[in-house]
Amino acid sequence: MFRWKKLGRVFDPETVDGRTWLKQFAQAPSIVVFDAFVRVYFSTRPLPDERGQYCSYSGYVDLDRGNLMSVLRVSEDPVLPLGESGAFDEFGTYPISVLPDGKDFVAYYAGWTRCESVPFNVGIGMARSTNGGVSFEKVGKGPVLPYSVDEPFILSGPKIRRFGDMWQLWYIAGSKWIIADGKPEPVYHIRMACSDDGIHWIKQNRNLIPTRIEENEAQASPDVIFKNGRYHMFFCYRYSTSYRGKEHGYRIGYASSDDMYHWDRDDSKAGIDISDEGWDSEMVAYPHVFELDGETYMLYLGNQVGKHGFGLAKLEGTL
Amino acid sequence: MSGLKWRKLGQIFDPIQFTLPNECGEFAQSPQALVFDQYVRVYFSSRRRDPDYPGKYLSHICFADFDKSMTQVLRVSDAPVIPLGKLGCFDEHGIFPMNVLRHDGKIYGYTSGWTRRVSVSVDTGIGLAFSHDDGLTFEKIGDGPILSASLNEPFLVGDPFVQVYNGVFHMWYIFGTEWRTFSNDQPPDRIYKIGHATSRDGITWIKEEARQLVADRLGDESQALPTVIEAQGRYHMLFCFRESHNFRKAKDRGYRLGYAYSDDLSTWTRADEKIGIEVSVSGWDSEMLCYPHVFECDGRVYLLYNGNEFGRRGFGIAVLE
Numbered sequence: 001m002f003r004w005k006k007l008g009r010v011f012d013p014e015t016v017d018g019r020t021w022l023k024q025f026a027q028a029p030s031i032v033v034f035d036a037f038v039r040v041y042f043s044t045r046p047l048p049d050e051r052g053q054y055c056s057y058s059g060y061v062d063l064d065r066g067n068l069m070s071v072l073r074v075s076e077d078p079v080l081p082l083g084e085s086g087a088f089d090e091f092g093t094y095p096i097s098v099l100p101d102g103k104d105f106v107a108y109y110a111g112w113t114r115c116e117s118v119p120f121n122v123g124i125g126m127a128r129s130t131n132g133g134v135s136f137e138k139v140g141k142g143p144v145l146p147y148s149v150d151e152p153f154i155l156s157g158p159k160i161r162r163f164g165d166m167w168q169l170w171y172i173a174g175s176k177w178i179i180a181d182g183k184p185e186p187v188y189h190i191r192m193a194c195s196d197d198g199i200h201w202i203k204q205n206r207n208l209i210p211t212r213i214e215e216n217e218a219q220a221s222p223d224v225i226f227k228n229g230r231y232h233m234f235f236c237y238r239y240s241t242s243y244r245g246k247e248h249g250y251r252i253g254y255a256s257s258d259d260m261y262h263w264d265r266d267d268s269k270a271g272i273d274i275s276d277e278g279w280d281s282e283m284v285a286y287p288h289v290f291e292l293d294g295e296t297y298m299l300y301l302g303n304q305v306g307k308h309g310f311g312l313a314k315l316e317g318t319l
Numbered sequence: 320m321s322g323l324k325w326r327k328l329g330q331i332f333d334p335i336q337f338t339l340p341n342e343c344g345e346f347a348q349s350p351q352a353l354v355f356d357q358y359v360r361v362y363f364s365s366r367r368r369d370p371d372y373p374g375k376y377l378s379h380i381c382f383a384d385f386d387k388s389m390t391q392v393l394r395v396s397d398a399p400v401i402p403l404g405k406l407g408c409f410d411e412h413g414i415f416p417m418n419v420l421r422h423d424g425k426i427y428g429y430t431s432g433w434t435r436r437v438s439v440s441v442d443t444g445i446g447l448a449f450s451h452d453d454g455l456t457f458e459k460i461g462d463g464p465i466l467s468a469s470l471n472e473p474f475l476v477g478d479p480f481v482q483v484y485n486g487v488f489h490m491w492y493i494f495g496t497e498w499r500t501f502s503n504d505q506p507p508d509r510i511y512k513i514g515h516a517t518s519r520d521g522i523t524w525i526k527e528e529a530r531q532l533v534a535d536r537l538g539d540e541s542q543a544l545p546t547v548i549e550a551q552g553r554y555h556m557l558f559c560f561r562e563s564h565n566f567r568k569a570k571d572r573g574y575r576l577g578y579a580y581s582d583d584l585s586t587w588t589r590a591d592e593k594i595g596i597e598v599s600v601s602g603w604d605s606e607m608l609c610y611p612h613v614f615e616c617d618g619r620v621y622l623l624y625n626g627n628e629f630g631r632r633g634f635g636i637a638v639l640e
Contacts, residue, residue: 083473084497084498085438085439085497085498085499085500085507086436086438086439086442086473086474086475086495086497086498086507086509087473087474088468088473088474090438091438113436113437113438114436114437114438115407115434115435115436115437116372116412116434116435116436116437117406117407117411117412117434117435118406118407121407123468126470139470140469140470140471140473141470141471141473142468142469142470142471142472142473142474143468143469143470143473144469144470146464146466146467146468146469147409147444147463147464147467147468148461148463148464148465148467149447149460149461149462149463149464149465150461150462150463151463152404152407152408152409152461152462152463152464153407153408153409153463154407174407176405176406176407177405177406177407179406184406184407186407199470
């Protein structure tokens with residue numbers, strides 16, 4: 001048994017000045033640990049354009065390693081440019097997941113483009129940093145994980161890991177668009193691919209986590225940590241419609257596995273839920289779990305999927 | 320090497336003279352043949368106007384059956400051949416073209432699926448379907464593509480043409496390299512080149528990943544619809560190419576047919592001067608030649624192709640001499 005003790009909100013993007021690309025939202029946090037600080041990559045947005053449409057960028061905040069509630073600095077610029085005309089990532093880079101790779105850092109990120117019949121499509125790209133994770137260069141103009149017969153659209157939410165000699169990529173894949181209140185809404189589920197080199201991927205081509213609340217449950221943020229001989233996945237899930245409020249909004253789920261391919265879902269063990277009031281009283285979403293200096297932490301989003309930033313919780317008990 | 324020599328047999332199909340399924344009217348683009356004992360089935364892409372988006376089209380696959388002299392239309396498809404994709408899928412707004420291959424008792428349909436974008440007009444991907452009724456209808460193996468954008472082929476993967484040589488499936492196709500704004504009062508234009516992928520089963524493919532097979536002849540050249548045939552120990556590729564902007568109205572910037580040859584299926588030598596076919600002085604193919612398809616029937620080699628206006632008024636045929 002374990003539960004997460006909430007430590008409060010770490011970062012509110014609306015407190016940041018002087019960055020046009022960072023106005024609202026701090027979504028999908030994930031970390032890289034440095035000697036003196038913990039770098040939290042997240043995705044954010046400038047104000048919407050005259051038609052109410054957003055672009056998204058990824059940046060970071062550095063937290064004091066001795067006091068994770070203390071923000072040391074905010075990145076001056078986005079860590080990645082948007083894609084060129086017609087590219088899969090022309091209108092957004094969200095989320096991003098970063099791993100050290102020798103002296104470099106390698107990032108997997110979701111790129112967004114706009115479509116006519118549905119509002120968007122998403123693909124997964126790859127980028128590399130040679131300056132300590134301050135900025136990244138794309139490995140190619142196109143996506144590293146192509147759409148395929150069984151994964152026709154919306155490949156998103158990459159989480160890159162290296163357990164053993166292989167690279168593992170957990171992500172989500174869209175299966176259908178449904179019409180709700182006259183608008184298309186995507187349904188997506190958690191999937192996985194493996195690679196020897198981080199570039200050529202072999203997909204598992206199946207949903208890893210069974211749906212629970214409804215057939216069209218949407219799942220996101222498949223965040224995997226290995227602890228006490230097992231793989232633990234924290235993720236988030238929501239209803240397919242009316243999900244922007246408390247009732248049908250995101251909650252954090254949990255699954256465990258002995259081999260990282262086959263998972264037992266048991267959300268009752270997740271150990272975290274919405275608060276009675278405050279910034280995370282309507283939803284909890286996009287968990288990222290990490291170990292640091294003998295403790296285990298979870299970064300997560302609250303109401304409106306991170307519009308007002310992310311918070312931190314600390315593990316009580318053992319995974 | 321001596322050049323090819325094609326004798327034009329003229330236009331053989333005009334879509335507005337027939338009733339086609341899916342309310343299709345004008346356009347019979349990218350004709351592709353499937354040879355039967357008694358007739359030749361020619362698949363093509365026709366268009367209907369999109370009721371939801373004025374001024375835009377939906378491309379559908381139809382076919383016409385010809386007698387073996389390739390002059391008489393025996394029938395046209397009276398039902399949809401393959402459905403367009405579901406909401407949000409790569410082939411939601413059109414299938415154009417479809418390359419059909421009979422191999423090992425199966426009929427493969429390799430589709431080029433179209434979906435519309437906002438900042439640029441479209442993207443494409445390559446799908447696979449099988450026919451279990453001698454090519455009347457095709458069933459997709461899934462909602463998604465078998466070949467689509469990748470690290471170095473960032474968009475516009477389409478125009479598949481597949482042949483099996485020595486037990487290996489070869490696909491020639493095109494990939495986009497750039498959407499370029501040539502003038503600020505015009506939307507971006509696409510530039511694309513011919514690439515190559517191989518497969519053991521025709522389903523799972525390994526791309527050469529952005530290796531342009533055929534050298535450019537024009538400065539900003541776009542290359543489309545490769546078609547390959549083996550003859551006398553050599554592989555011959557026909558394709559079409561054009562300038563990448565102002566190509567719709569300027570007659571001398573539109574599609575022409577190009578030619579390349581290879582002895583090893585890897586290195587291709589471009590030799591347009593040896594293709595042996597040109598635009599006509601007048602008539603249906605006097606301004607443009609595009610979307611070539613080469614096939615063999617009863618010991619003769621034929622070339623199906625479109626003429627003016629990208630095939631608005633159908634296709635014609637030539638025979639190799």
